[in-house]
Amino acid sequence: MSRGWWLAPGGRIALAVFAAVAVLTSRPAAAQTDARYEVGAGVRFVGPESLGKVDANETNAGGGTFRLFTADSTLDAVLGFEARLGIRVSPALRIETTGSYGASDLKIALNADVENGAAVTATERITQFTIEGAAVMELTRWHLGARGAPFISGGAGYVRALHEDRILVDEGVMWHAGGGVNLVLRSSPGGAIGLRIDARALLQSGVVNDGFHASPVLGASAFVRF
Amino acid sequence: MPPRQRVRRTVLIVMVLAIGLATARPVSAYLKFGFSVNGSVVTVKWRALPVRYFINDRGGPGVSANAFADAAGRAFGTWEAVPSAAIRYQFGGFTASMPGDDDGRTTLGFLAAPELERVLASTSLLFDEATGELLEADIFFNSAFAWSTSAAGEAGRFDVETIALHEIGHLNGLGHSAIGETEISGSGRTVLAAEAVMFPLAFGPGNVLHRTLRPDDIAGVSDLYPDGGFEDDHGSISGRVTKNGAGLFGAHIVAFNPANGALIGNFALNENGNFSIAGLTPGPHVLRVEPLDDADVDSFFEVDVPLDLNFRVGFHTKVVVAPRGGDSGAVEVKVQPK
Numbered sequence: 001m002s003r004g005w006w007l008a009p010g011g012r013i014a015l016a017v018f019a020a021v022a023v024l025t026s027r028p029a030a031a032q033t034d035a036r037y038e039v040g041a042g043v044r045f046v047g048p049e050s051l052g053k054v055d056a057n058e059t060n061a062g063g064g065t066f067r068l069f070t071a072d073s074t075l076d077a078v079l080g081f082e083a084r085l086g087i088r089v090s091p092a093l094r095i096e097t098t099g100s101y102g103a104s105d106l107k108i109a110l111n112a113d114v115e116n117g118a119a120v121t122a123t124e125r126i127t128q129f130t131i132e133g134a135a136v137m138e139l140t141r142w143h144l145g146a147r148g149a150p151f152i153s154g155g156a157g158y159v160r161a162l163h164e165d166r167i168l169v170d171e172g173v174m175w176h177a178g179g180g181v182n183l184v185l186r187s188s189p190g191g192a193i194g195l196r197i198d199a200r201a202l203l204q205s206g207v208v209n210d211g212f213h214a215s216p217v218l219g220a221s222a223f224v225r226f
Numbered sequence: 227m228p229p230r231q232r233v234r235r236t237v238l239i240v241m242v243l244a245i246g247l248a249t250a251r252p253v254s255a256y257l258k259f260g261f262s263v264n265g266s267v268v269t270v271k272w273r274a275l276p277v278r279y280f281i282n283d284r285g286g287p288g289v290s291a292n293a294f295a296d297a298a299g300r301a302f303g304t305w306e307a308v309p310s311a312a313i314r315y316q317f318g319g320f321t322a323s324m325p326g327d328d329d330g331r332t333t334l335g336f337l338a339a340p341e342l343e344r345v346l347a348s349t350s351l352l353f354d355e356a357t358g359e360l361l362e363a364d365i366f367f368n369s370a371f372a373w374s375t376s377a378a379g380e381a382g383r384f385d386v387e388t389i390a391l392h393e394i395g396h397l398n399g400l401g402h403s404a405i406g407e408t409e410i411s412g413s414g415r416t417v418l419a420a421e422a423v424m425f426p427l428a429f430g431p432g433n434v435l436h437r438t439l440r441p442d443d444i445a446g447v448s449d450l451y452p453d454g455g456f457e458d459d460h461g462s463i464s465g466r467v468t469k470n471g472a473g474l475f476g477a478h479i480v481a482f483n484p485a486n487g488a489l490i491g492n493f494a495l496n497e498n499g500n501f502s503i504a505g506l507t508p509g510p511h512v513l514r515v516e517p518l519d520d521a522d523v524d525s526f527f528e529v530d531v532p533l534d535l536n537f538r539v540g541f542h543t544k545v546v547v548a549p550r551g552g553d554s555g556a557v558e559v560k561v562q563p564k
Contacts, residue, residue: 051484054484054485054486054487055487056482056487056489056512056514057421057487058405058406058407058419058420058421058489059419059420059421059435059440060418060419061417061418061419061429061430061433061435063435066407066418066419068407068489068514069482069514071482071484071512073484106510106545108484108510108512108545110512110514110541113514113539113541114407115516115539116538116539117514117516117538117539117540117541118538118540118541120540120541120543121543122512122541122542122543122544122545123543123544123545124510124544124545124546124547163510163547164545164547165547165555167547167549167552167554167555168461168508168509168547168548168549168550170509208484208485208509208510209484209485209486209509210485
């Protein structure tokens with residue numbers, strides 16, 4: 001299940017659209033500090049990820065399928081930690097790299113056994129590490145009061161999942177797009193501290209299987225700019 | 227150099243209409259023929275490749291020797307085409323020898339065996355008792371049945387290529403797979419479905435569905451003759467099946483891969499209930515355990531004690547991961563009495 005994480009054609013399109021939106025909506029942000037760097041840390045909640053339903057099928061005499069049982073796989077929600085480093089490359093645009101850690105359960109619901117086997121949900125603990133790169137654009141036309149600055153973001157990353165008992169590593173790719181609000185709690189010409197709240201749509205593959213699967217992500221973190 | 231001790235095991239490995247017969251000696255590991263020597267498992271397999279085979283020159287009912295050779299050649303080619311297996315064959319030509327002649331020649335051909343009214347074909351193996359090296363394997367097709375080599379199959383006739391594919395699996399050293407479902411029908415059984423060419427019971431005449439190997443077959447031959455990094459790229463799951471704390475001999479365990487739908491199985495092969503399923507794509511698997519009740523027990527292996535079939539079909543409650551190039555570690559799968 002290992003795979004590279006070069007940009008797929010779809011990913012190029014997604015980033016191009018993001019860049020276009022950013023150009024249209026940005027303008028010099030008078031309220032921003034001159035701080036070039038940002039570091040942040042916080043928690044992230046990744047919603048449950050449906051990995052799909054695959055039947056255990058045999059072939060019947062007519063060439064059709066004979067279902068032995070059904071298997072519906074889900075990666076449970078994850079409450080994890082993240083840390084990030086950002087660099088401002090224009091008054092409104094920042095490039096960030098983020099690392100995260102979290103653990104969840106892989107659950108496979110087994111039902112409809114042809115020989116009346118009792119329904120069971122088999123489970124396994126999976127630990128995930130991610131490294132992501134993202135572009136974050138503050139939408140300076142729409143401030144939320146004096147301290148709030150909405151932003152949109154998009155990026156891609158690498159995910160590494162460690163199965164229970166540490167006997168197998170899955171590697172995969174992830175894409176995300178979303179937005180949120182930066183709340184500056186305190187600022188000076190040289191820096192600032194604040195909070196970030198954001199929501200993202202996540203597409204991820206390579207963990208458990210190679211298909212892309214979607215799940216929502218919510219994040220809350222504190223940041224320091226300097 | 228002392229002469230090798232040879233023992234001929236006339237292994238009735240058969241494709242049958244309604245009942246399975248197999249008299250392989252103790253099967254000691256995953257889908258493979260084997261036996262114990264001083265407590266060690268010896269696997270029955272070819273050591274010298276390619277396996278040279280001959281075709282009897284008489285042909286059979288409605289099938290010329292040439293057509294038979296072509297169909298058998300396609301079946302050999304199907305096994306050879308497994309990229310993760312190193313098994314290779316070579317057609318040695320036509321021969322007047324009959325399958326079953328103890329002449330050192332691996333021979334395929336027709337024999338009249340009307341008394342074996344449910345036996346379509348059979349493979350007998352000659353192997354070195356000390357090393358497990360296969361020396362000769364003969365396959366006979368029962369000319370009491372109607373046969374066909376038609377590309378699309380032929381109503382009322384059994385497909386030579388389909389049955390040859392199964393028998394060549396035995397020639398390779400594979401035993402029967404239990405990944406299939408049957409129902410009692412009159413004095414025998416009807417196959418409802420199967421997901422292994424090595425399932426002991428055949429679909430009906432005219433059926434050509436089992437000209438294609440399934441994951442269970444591919445795992446078996448790749449485990450016997452690994453090639454192309456197979457051992458490094460695949461993993462195994464092992465453990466034991468227990469009922470009320472005691473090992474359960476003869477339980478059928480299937481590993482299901484929810485990422486690709488593959489079903490690969492094996493049996494608990496001793497009184498401790500130990501099993502091992504090899505040739506698995508690395509990743510999470512689900513384990514399902516069932517009694518061996520879709521064919522006669524001796525279709526799969528010889529036993530001196532009755533198998534315990536008195537337990538319910540069940541799933542292991544943990545997802546089990548097959549690692550890349552390794553084993554899962556001991557898994558205990560508990561089943562409940564009926």
